[in-house]
Amino acid sequence: MMKHYLKHSFIACLSMISASGFSQAPGTHSIELNGGLREYIGDMGSSLFFSKAPNYQGGGAAFAYYLSPSIDAVVNLSAGEVGFSQDISNFVAERDILWRSFRAQTGDLIFGARYKLNNGSILAEDAKFAPYVYGGAGAYYTHSTIKWGPHPYTAANRPDQWGNEHLVQNTITDLGFALQGGLGFKFFINDALALHWQYTLTYTYNDRWDGANYADPNPSPDKPLVNQLYRTNDAWGYHALGFSYAIGEGGMSGGGSKRMKDEDEDGVPNKYDKCKKTLPKYRKFVDSEGCPVDTDQDGVLDGDDECIDIKGYPNLNGCPDADGDSIPDKNDACPKIAGLPEFKGCPDTDGDKVADNLDRCPTVAGLASMKGCPDKDGDNVADIDDKCPEKPGTAGSEGCPDTDGDGVFDNVDRCLDKPGKAESKGCPVIEEKVLEQVKKYTQGINFENNSAVIAAASNKSLDALVDILNNYPEAMVEVQGHTDNVGDAAANKQLSQDRAAAVVNYLTGKGVNGARLKAVGYGQEMPIADNSTKAGKTKNRRVDFVLTY
Numbered sequence: 422m423m424k425h426y427l428k429h430s431f432i433a434c435l436s437m438i439s440a441s442g443f444s445q446a447p448g449t450h451s452i453e454l455n456g457g458l459r460e461y462i463g464d465m466g467s468s469l470f471f472s473k474a475p476n477y478q479g480g481g482a483a484f485a486y487y488l489s490p491s492i493d494a495v496v497n498l499s500a501g502e503v504g505f506s507q508d509i510s511n512f513v514a515e516r517d518i519l520w521r522s523f524r525a526q527t528g529d530l531i532f533g534a535r536y537k538l539n540n541g542s543i544l545a546e547d548a549k550f551a552p553y554v555y556g557g558a559g560a561y562y563t564h565s566t567i568k569w570g571p572h573p574y575t576a577a578n579r580p581d582q583w584g585n586e587h588l589v590q591n592t593i594t595d596l597g598f599a600l601q602g603g604l605g606f607k608f609f610i611n612d613a614l615a616l617h618w619q620y621t622l623t624y625t626y627n628d629r630w631d632g633a634n635y636a637d638p639n640p641s642p643d644k645p646l647v648n649q650l651y652r653t654n655d656a657w658g659y660h661a662l663g664f665s666y667a668i669g670e671g672g673m674s675g676g677g678s679k680r681m682k683d684e685d686e687d688g689v690p691n692k693y694d695k696c697k698k699t700l701p702k703y704r705k706f707v708d709s710e711g712c713p714v715d716t717d718q719d720g721v722l723d724g725d726d727e728c729i730d731i732k733g734y735p736n737l738n739g740c741p742d743a744d745g746d747s748i749p750d751k752n753d754a755c756p757k758i759a760g761l762p763e764f765k766g767c768p769d770t771d772g773d774k775v776a777d778n779l780d781r782c783p784t785v786a787g788l789a790s791m792k793g794c795p796d797k798d799g800d801n802v803a804d805i806d807d808k809c810p811e812k813p814g815t816a817g818s819e820g821c822p823d824t825d826g827d828g829v830f831d832n833v834d835r836c837l838d839k840p841g842k843a844e845s846k847g848c849p850v851i852e853e854k855v856l857e858q859v860k861k862y863t864q865g866i867n868f869e870n871n872s873a874v875i876a877a878a879s880n881k882s883l884d885a886l887v888d889i890l891n892n893y894p895e896a897m898v899e900v901q902g903h904t905d906n907v908g909d910a911a912a913n914k915q916l917s918q919d920r921a922a923a924v925v926n927y928l929t930g931k932g933v934n935g936a937r938l939k940a941v942g943y944g945q946e947m948p949i950a951d952n953s954t955k956a957g958k959t960k961n962r963r964v965d966f967v968l969t970y
């Protein structure tokens with residue numbers, strides 16, 4: 422009879438919740454239905470989180486009302502059975518009483534609140550996964566059948582199947598105050614429908630409905646129940662899996678039981694929106710009152726502004742133009758120099774159709790293929806890179822030809838019309854015997870004592886040197902003056918410089934190109950003999966010729 426009463430009560434409550442739900446303002450509440458397993462926690466022991474059998478089925482429903490992004494008010498209703506059995510052979514005097522058990526129909530009606538983690542601070546309000554914690558208080562109901570007897574609890578001999586040897590069977594019905602707490606989450610399939618898991622623990626202010634308490638240390642068949650309250654009160658847990666459905670047009674807005682009406686879908690509910698007809702392109706760019714904003718205050722709304730954070734011009738969609746060429750800086754390859762649209766805002770100073778930012782020769786008209794530089798000799802080497810801009814060559818030879826065909830290109834060939842060697846810069850190699858002749862004739866160059874005046878007897882040797890130099894007109898000559906170590910070193914160096922210069926003057930006077938000649942005085946720095954002997958000193962007082970290309 423009590424089962425029927427509970428059944429009809431459950432259906433009636435669910436009907437009232439549904440009726441109440443559909444009479445509320447749209448988008449402010451949700452209906453939740455669930456089913457699962459109930460587990461006992463009390464004086465007999467615990468099957469908490471399936472740690473011990475048995476677990477019994479249960480069902481429930483809830484009504485949730487949105488209060489804020491963080492809080493929902495909740496009415497929670499559940500019903501189902503719980504039960505347990507316990508070996509009491511260690512503390513019962515009568516040895517034929519070994520086990521006790523109970524099985525109870527239970528129900529609870531709790532008023533509470535949820536704290537939602539998808540509140541915009543911890544998780545986004547529109548998060549699909551929406552966890553929460555829950556707490557509340559209300560009433561509970563139990564109707565228990567309690568049994569004492571000799572048989573142990575087995576799978577084949579359940580607590581409600583004692584057989585014909587049980588000694589005690591009793592019932593107790595209670596209605597009282599309960600506290601409830603728990604946690605759960607929703608996973609949203611769409612704005613209205615969500616899968617829902619929740620665990621609740623219902624703590625009853627009663628310690629008798631399971632037929633066990635420890636007020637009497639020696640329970641026996643003739644006094645199985647002590648109908649008083651004690652601190653070791655009994656409870657049940659409920660693992661529930663179900664679904665939630667939001668009522669009204671607002672849907673669930675992530676994890677809340679409400680999404681306030683937002684006619685223009687700009688994220689600001691109508692209740693707070695002063696611009697309820699915001700056009701689609703402005704909806705992502707509204708202030709807290711739902712009106713379109715102009716962040717950089719340039720007269721162009723952010724929905725139209727291509728440069729939202731930089732003040733610009735309306736005719737350029739809100740972007741700046743530093744050089745005033747009507748090309749927005751973000752598209753201008755030369756934002757600080759006025760240019761032309763066809764060159765992405767860059768000028769073409771030399772008018773060769775190559776923009777200055779790409780033109781290697783921006784002030785000289787050239788070819789696009791040469792990156793704006795000219796190529797006078799047409800060898801496909803731009804003049805800026807061409808070491809022989811007037812003569813066609815190749816890229817590998819820096820634009821130069823090899824006029825004499827000796828493998829040394831004209832840009833490094835000192836003898837363009839004479840085949841030579843690379844080591845002599847394209848000129849004929851000076852033979853060793855010629856160098857020996859030069860050495861011989863330089864030994865015949867003498868000066869008056871302590872003077873830079875060339876002795877007349879030296880002219881024959883100098884004239885021979887002129888002939889040799891004329892045979893190698895491309896060769897460069899360093900005329901070196903040297904002294905012994907007699908006297909002041911600085912004076913000696915100056916004397917050697919003057920003597921080398923005197924020789925250069927003589928040679929130029931005989932027609933040798935002065936550009937080929939260089940006079941260097943080394944003084945006493947480079948001796949070739951021992952200065953401690955007269956013969957050595959004589960050798961050290963000399964003029965040398967060094968020929969190079």
